[in-house]
Amino acid sequence: MEPFRLAASDLACRRGDRLLFARLSLSLENGEALQVAGANGIGKSSLMRILAGLARPFEGTVERSGMIGLLDERPALDNDQPLGKALSFWTRLDGEAPPMTQLGLAGLEDVPVRYLSTGQRKRAALARLIGQQASIWLLDEPLNGLDVDAVKLCEELVRRHCDAGGIAVIASHQPFNLKHMHTLSLAEFAL
Amino acid sequence: MVASLLKRDLARFLPGTASGGTMLPLLFFLAVAMLYPFAIGPNPTLLAATGGGVIWVAALLAAILPLDRLLASDMHEGFFDQWALRGISEEVVVAVRLLAHWLSFGPFIMLAALPASALVGIDGETLRIVELGLLAGTPGLAAIGIIIAAITVGLRSGGAALSGLLVIPLAVPLLIFGAGALSTGGDGGLALTAAISLLLVAIAPFAGGAAIRAAREG
Numbered sequence: 001m002e003p004f005r006l007a008a009s010d011l012a013c014r015r016g017d018r019l020l021f022a023r024l025s026l027s028l029e030n031g032e033a034l035q036v037a038g039a040n041g042i043g044k045s046s047l048m049r050i051l052a053g054l055a056r057p058f059e060g061t062v063e064r065s066g067m068i069g070l071l072d073e074r075p076a077l078d079n080d081q082p083l084g085k086a087l088s089f090w091t092r093l094d095g096e097a098p099p100m101t102q103l104g105l106a107g108l109e110d111v112p113v114r115y116l117s118t119g120q121r122k123r124a125a126l127a128r129l130i131g132q133q134a135s136i137w138l139l140d141e142p143l144n145g146l147d148v149d150a151v152k153l154c155e156e157l158v159r160r161h162c163d164a165g166g167i168a169v170i171a172s173h174q175p176f177n178l179k180h181m182h183t184l185s186l187a188e189f190a191l
Numbered sequence: 192m193v194a195s196l197l198k199r200d201l202a203r204f205l206p207g208t209a210s211g212g213t214m215l216p217l218l219f220f221l222a223v224a225m226l227y228p229f230a231i232g233p234n235p236t237l238l239a240a241t242g243g244g245v246i247w248v249a250a251l252l253a254a255i256l257p258l259d260r261l262l263a264s265d266m267h268e269g270f271f272d273q274w275a276l277r278g279i280s281e282e283v284v285v286a287v288r289l290l291a292h293w294l295s296f297g298p299f300i301m302l303a304a305l306p307a308s309a310l311v312g313i314d315g316e317t318l319r320i321v322e323l324g325l326l327a328g329t330p331g332l333a334a335i336g337i338i339i340a341a342i343t344v345g346l347r348s349g350g351a352a353l354s355g356l357l358v359i360p361l362a363v364p365l366l367i368f369g370a371g372a373l374s375t376g377g378d379g380g381l382a383l384t385a386a387i388s389l390l391l392v393a394i395a396p397f398a399g400g401a402a403i404r405a406a407r408e409g
Contacts, residue, residue, distance in 0.1 A: 056408050068276045074269030092195040
């Protein structure tokens with residue numbers, strides 16, 4: 001198994017004039033999962049974007065070895081395309097077709113993405129994430145809009161990802177059931 | 192990868208493809224050419240003398256119309272984030288987008304210039320210079336458009352009008368040499384138009400890529 005790693009040291013995040021959090025450090029190795037908990041507006045999404053390398057931290061460094069997969073509130077699927085075509089754009093880039101049946105998306109391939117419900121969009125975004133085969137999953141509020149079955153499915157997918165040696169960071173204000181998961185309460189680093 | 196990106200871009204921007212509104216710049220171009228004789232009056236000499244310039248102005252205005260759809264929706268829907276995570280640089284995306292943007296309006300404007308030339312009543316020789324000028328100038332117009340679209344990509348509202356306003360002064364050199372070739376009749380103007388276009392096309396991916404990164408990290 002390849003060694004994957006996601007480590008951050010002494011992170012600080014500034015939004016406008018406000019420091020959201022500071023002196024935050026974390027380190028994750030193969031198979032580890034971390035839930036980032038905290039109230040709305042405390043900086044969970046900002047932390048995820050910093051970990052992904054999409055935003056620059058105000059202070060501190062992030063070290064990544066392994067491909068990053070990001071799931072947030074935007075599915076990155078073309079609204080006016082049918083779901084099958086929208087996903088196949090990513091399949092062509094990533095090389096792996098997502099498991100449509102397992103995600104409850106079978107039969108929706110011909111439905112334009114804009115007609116999908118919130119939960120179905122989230123499932124489609126999960127499909128894109130699985131197809132990417134990234135080793136480090138950053139999930140920003142993955143359970144938003146999902147029904148009970150889909151929540152279980154999402155937890156199961158993350159468990160399998162970690163069992164296969166992947167790393168997962170889950171930012172959520174909802175409980176996320178996963179054995180051996182670390183928890184990081186962002187409020188402890190807030191200023 | 193480039194092929195996948197180009198295929199998606201063309202499916203979104205080519206006139207008459209899935210998303211609505213792709214025909215609008217062309218119709219707008221023809222509408223301007225059609226309105227012009229009504230406004231000026233049926234004076235053949237006047238129309239023939241000014242018609243080529245009007246086609247140029249119409250082409251410039253038509254190039255502005257698709258700007259708000261060019262990059263902003265991909266930014267808001269998270270496409271640029273996903274590409275960045277896959278190691279696909281913004282420069283590559285912008286270069287492909289520039290090609291798709293030009294393909295979806297340049298050749299079509301040149302085609303539409305044929306009926307437009309009949310509407311404004313210009314002769315064959317003038318039409319030839321207009322067509323050559325458009326061939327030399329539309330890549331530059333597309334490049335200016337994509338740079339401005341990248342710079343205004345982070346604006347939530349008013350981006351469309353502002354980008355149109357920003358394109359116009361930058362397009363003045365293209366217009367001066369491209370449309371100016373009509374009055375001088377020489378190839379010098381066309382060559383200068385092509386030179387400006389090439390320069391803009393070369394700059395666009397880097398300027399656009401930097402602007403998109405700045406918008407994302409800001």
